[in-house]
Amino acid sequence: MKVILKEDVKGSGKKGDLIDVADGYAKNFLLKKGLAEIATASGINEINQKRTADAFHRAEYMKATKELAANLEGKEFSVAIKVGEKGRAFGSVTTAQIAASLAAAGFDVDKKKIVLKNTVKTLGSYPAEIRLMEGISAKIVVTVIPE
Numbered sequence: 001m002k003v004i005l006k007e008d009v010k011g012s013g014k015k016g017d018l019i020d021v022a023d024g025y026a027k028n029f030l031l032k033k034g035l036a037e038i039a040t041a042s043g044i045n046e047i048n049q050k051r052t053a054d055a056f057h058r059a060e061y062m063k064a065t066k067e068l069a070a071n072l073e074g075k076e077f078s079v080a081i082k083v084g085e086k087g088r089a090f091g092s093v094t095t096a097q098i099a100a101s102l103a104a105a106g107f108d109v110d111k112k113k114i115v116l117k118n119t120v121k122t123l124g125s126y127p128a129e130i131r132l133m134e135g136i137s138a139k140i141v142v143t144v145i146p147e
Contacts, residue, residue, distance in 0.1 A: 001026040002039035004047060009035055016047055065132050068107070072130060072138035077101045080147040083123065089144075093120040098128060098142055120144055 001023045005013050009030065013019045018039055021030065030036035037043065079097045082090045099111040115129045123144050131137045 003030055003036040004039050004043050005030075005036050007035050016050065018044060018047060062133070062136070065136050068109075069130075069132055069136050069138040072102075072107060072109075072140055074139065074141075075105075076125070076141040076143055077105060078143045078145050080145050083146045089121050089123070091121075093126075093142065093144055101142075116142075 002018060002020050003026050005015055005017045005019065008014050012021065012030075026036065026038075031038070077098065079093050079101050081093060081097075084090060093116075095111040095114040095116065098114050098116075099109055102109045109130055109132070113131050115131060117127065117129075120126050120142065123146060125141050125143045128140050128142050129137055130140060
C-alpha cells in the first residue's frame, strides 16, 4: 500500500515521503496513529509541487548568499575599541562588534558566522572569515582603531 508520511517514522522515511509498505503495517500502525495518509493522486501531486517549490527557494537562497559573499570579499571594516596608554586595549574585539560594523555598512551577517583565527587585542588589521553557508565564505579585513 502506498502512503504519504505526515511525520518522520524511524526505519520507514521522513515527513512528506511517498513510501510503499505492507497493508497491515499501514492500517494497524501508520494510519491508526496518524503518522501517514493513503496516497491519492492529489496528495502525490501536492508532494511534487512542494518539492519543486522547496528546490526553487533553496536555489534562490544560495544565489543571494553567493552575491553577499561576492560583495563582502576583500572589503575592510573598522572596529573602534577603548585603549589605554601605549595602545593597549581593554578587552578584545568580539564577533558581535564585527557584526555591528558590518551592519553599519549595510551587510546583515550573524555574529556566529564570523570566524577569527586569533583573539584580537591590539590595534591593527586582522583577517577574518565569514562562513555564510557550507561551501560559501568570504574573507574580510578587520581594522581595529582607537575609540
